Amino acid sequence: MRGLKVFGLCIAAALLCGFVFAAMLHFYLPPSDGAYGLPIAKWLSDPFVFFGALYGGAVCGVLSFPFAYLGTLHRRLLTSALFVFGVVITEIVLATPFTGWGGLVGTVPAFGFALLVCQHSGWKWFA
Numbered sequence: 001m002r003g004l005k006v007f008g009l010c011i012a013a014a015l016l017c018g019f020v021f022a023a024m025l026h027f028y029l030p031p032s033d034g035a036y037g038l039p040i041a042k043w044l045s046d047p048f049v050f051f052g053a054l055y056g057g058a059v060c061g062v063l064s065f066p067f068a069y070l071g072t073l074h075r076r077l078l079t080s081a082l083f084v085f086g087v088v089i090t091e092i093v094l095a096t097p098f099t100g101w102g103g104l105v106g107t108v109p110a111f112g113f114a115l116l117v118c119q120h121s122g123w124k125w126f127a
Contacts, residue, residue, distance in 0.1 A: 011061035018057030071115030
């Protein structure tokens with residue numbers, strides 16, 4: 001049963017991260033870009049943006065599941081999941097304006113770092 005919870009959390013968090021990443025990319029478009037200044041509903045209605053975030057998030061969620069499951073094994077799931085999600089979202093929000101697509105690449109080490117902290121920190125929050 002725990003595996004299904006972790007799987008659902010991975011998919012939901014990865015989808016949300018995918019849409020946050022797409023939003024961060026949109027907010028920092030150069031003025032010469034055709035999508036610059038468009039409202040959120042307009043650029044989200046673009047099938048490339050919407051399905052890219054949707055499918056990319058789903059694939060990332062499936063790929064992250066085994067690592068998340070093993071990284072939170074014998075740990076409190078809620079606090080661990082919130083911590084990992086918070087670290088990854090923070091990385092996306094802080095790195096994407098400066099590195100563009102590098103903000104997406106940086107989520108992998110941020111995810112790994114957060115799981116290592118959950119597993120090996122000894123903090124009471126995760127025990």
